Amino acid sequence: MRRTWRQFFVAGCFGLGISAFGQDVAAPAAGLSPVTAKSVETGSQEPWRYLLYLPQRYLQKPEEKLPLLLFLHGSSGRGKDLEILKRYGPPSRLKSEANFPMAMVAPQLPGGGWEPESVLALLEEVLATYRIDPDRVYLTGVSLGGQGSWGVAARAPERFAAFAPVCGYGDLRSAARLGKLPIWAFHGAIDDIVPLAPHQQLVEAVNQTGGAAKLTIYEQGDHGNIIVPIYGREGGSRLYNWFLGNRRSQPASPWPPEQRLERLPGPGAPPPSPPSPAPPTANPAPTSIPKPGELWDLLFRVLDGDPSQPNPVSEGAQVGGPPVP
Numbered sequence: 001m002r003r004t005w006r007q008f009f010v011a012g013c014f015g016l017g018i019s020a021f022g023q024d025v026a027a028p029a030a031g032l033s034p035v036t037a038k039s040v041e042t043g044s045q046e047p048w049r050y051l052l053y054l055p056q057r058y059l060q061k062p063e064e065k066l067p068l069l070l071f072l073h074g075s076s077g078r079g080k081d082l083e084i085l086k087r088y089g090p091p092s093r094l095k096s097e098a099n100f101p102m103a104m105v106a107p108q109l110p111g112g113g114w115e116p117e118s119v120l121a122l123l124e125e126v127l128a129t130y131r132i133d134p135d136r137v138y139l140t141g142v143s144l145g146g147q148g149s150w151g152v153a154a155r156a157p158e159r160f161a162a163f164a165p166v167c168g169y170g171d172l173r174s175a176a177r178l179g180k181l182p183i184w185a186f187h188g189a190i191d192d193i194v195p196l197a198p199h200q201q202l203v204e205a206v207n208q209t210g211g212a213a214k215l216t217i218y219e220q221g222d223h224g225n226i227i228v229p230i231y232g233r234e235g236g237s238r239l240y241n242w243f244l245g246n247r248r249s250q251p252a253s254p255w256p257p258e259q260r261l262e263r264l265p266g267p268g269a270p271p272p273s274p275p276s277p278a279p280p281t282a283n284p285a286p287t288s289i290p291k292p293g294e295l296w297d298l299l300f301r302v303l304d305g306d307p308s309q310p311n312p313v314s315e316g317a318q319v320g321g322p323p324v325p
Helices: 002-015 056-060 082-087 090-094 116-129 144-155 172-178 196-208 227-231 236-244 292-304
Strands: 031-041 046-054 066-072 103-108 132-142 162-166 183-188 213-218 261-264
Touching: 031 116, 046 082, 046 090, 046 116, 066 090, 066 116, 066 144, 066 236, 082 090, 082 103, 090 103, 090 227, 103 116, 116 132, 116 144, 132 144, 132 236, 144 162, 144 172, 162 236, 172 196, 183 196, 196 213, 227 236
Parallel strands: 066 103, 066 132, 132 162, 162 183, 183 213, 213 261
Antiparallel strands: 031 046, 046 103
16 A cells, blocks of 8 residues: 555656656646747757647657657747747647647747757757657748758758748758758748748759759748748648658658749739629629738738738848848
């Protein structure tokens, strides 16, 4: 009987997050939670703070290791308020989703830019703390985070199973290091904050050095309105399914040459031409058709803050190179 009470006490202490070192080791809850890491963000010398998303299956299947999505935000996400990160990208979607097939970590920069070594140190801590499949770690980022993700991927391409940068480009000299990493990049053709040309040049350089990277260009996409179509419920399944089809130990087949450049009308495009008018009826259908791009842009701005204010994602930042928000 004494042994039973001892076991009960130990289990209760674990459930309350009590350890010999006074650290919080409570089992994480499903959903989106703020976490303070032990590893340090280089520029500020402060512990990383990040949003952690765990689906219900993390608790329901304790024997299972889950894939992980590592998301790097743009310049508008910098600061000390993790709520800011919920405005757009994967954190916005996961605020109310319990059955997303991956875990997610979204660290927050206090300021400055993304330092690859610091991000990789945080990733190692996450892998050691949670039940994550190291063969299914996926990297993505937007704008300043897109630039940062190119740097992180180039520093340790062997760490990731697939990589998807959005409206951000990296060092052209890193192309040769990325030949074995599955890459799907995204950009808006009318982006006036981060130009398309350097991003397209980098993707082409990866392919010229033996890689197989894909670039999707939204012809009517600007710097902000492509984010919801890429990560949201309507269009995001394409990206997430592609991520899950890649494993570090068994990467998916590379993009064939004819699929390495994709052009989509994207947000802001005019609606398709209507068919020939039908004979008039007693109750004709309404002819007012909202522009798809206006809907995407409104939704993005609602997620990213007050629509009456300037788009915070468009704020410039000078971090080790050209201005990237």
